[in-house]
Amino acid sequence: xxxxxxxxxxxxxxxxxxxxxxxxxxxxxxxxxxxxxxxxxxxxxxxxxxxxxxxxxxxxxxxxxxxxxxxxxxxxxxxxxxxxxxxxxxxxxxxxxxxxxxxxxxxxxxxxxx
Amino acid sequence: xxxxxxxxxxxxxxxxxxxxxxxxxxxxxxxxxxxxxxxxxxxxxxxxxxxxxxxxxxxxxxxxxxxxxxxxxxxxxxxxxxxxxxxxxxxxxxxxxxxxxxxxxxxxxxxxxxxxx
Numbered sequence: 001x002x003x004x005x006x007x008x009x010x011x012x013x014x015x016x017x018x019x020x021x022x023x024x025x026x027x028x029x030x031x032x033x034x035x036x037x038x039x040x041x042x043x044x045x046x047x048x049x050x051x052x053x054x055x056x057x058x059x060x061x062x063x064x065x066x067x068x069x070x071x072x073x074x075x076x077x078x079x080x081x082x083x084x085x086x087x088x089x090x091x092x093x094x095x096x097x098x099x100x101x102x103x104x105x106x107x108x109x110x111x112x113x114x
Numbered sequence: 115x116x117x118x119x120x121x122x123x124x125x126x127x128x129x130x131x132x133x134x135x136x137x138x139x140x141x142x143x144x145x146x147x148x149x150x151x152x153x154x155x156x157x158x159x160x161x162x163x164x165x166x167x168x169x170x171x172x173x174x175x176x177x178x179x180x181x182x183x184x185x186x187x188x189x190x191x192x193x194x195x196x197x198x199x200x201x202x203x204x205x206x207x208x209x210x211x212x213x214x215x216x217x218x219x220x221x222x223x224x225x226x227x228x229x230x231x
Binding site for chain 1: 155156158160163205211218219220222224225
């Protein structure tokens with residue numbers, strides 16, 4: 001069974017600074033998808049970024065980028081130029097290519113200090 | 115992106131009554147929807163997979179008779195919490211994938227905060 005681990009229950013960053021959230025996973029599949037979702041206080045789940053395992057290039061979405069290390073089964077999220085609106089719970093998630101269900105990590109609560 | 119609408123956003127019910135939560139895909143058809151439960155400051159726990167036109171698949175430990183799932187159309191899945199008790203109070207979220215657009219991610223409803231008094 002696949003597992004996703006986020007070892008940082010809480011993180012904080014100063015506004016305009018950079019922060020990296022960690023995520024590791026375990027799988028026996030060779031092809032899969034990885035995601036970072038954001039859950040602000042409204043509790044609406046919002047997709048931040050996704051990575052296809054077959055792609056070697058790290059995904060980037062504006063201020064958000066990932067460091068995908070397939071051999072190490074690591075998938076960290078870097079947030080640059082942090083903004084107050086980035087404060088939220090961040091979940092790392094895994095999905096295999098053959099199924100639709102997501103496996104979530106425990107989440108990292110990010111605080112952005114002004 | 116695709117839109118998943120969940121209703122109601124908040125509901126308070128008395129112990130022993132039933133409450134229904136609806137999850138609709140507004141601009142796509144969803145043959146499969148997922149229902150999650152989330153406790154404060156915790157991750158999403160998958161309760162069941164809802165399949166259009168067939169029985170839902172429940173995760174281990176989830177009571178099928180308490181959490182009734184119906185997926186009668188390609189755009190609507192419902193979760194009914196039967197004979198609700200205070201311990202059923204939680205945040206419930208549905209999600210769905212858009213299978214015909216080549217996007218691998220899931221889209222989520224706004225969630226429903228259930229309080230049983």
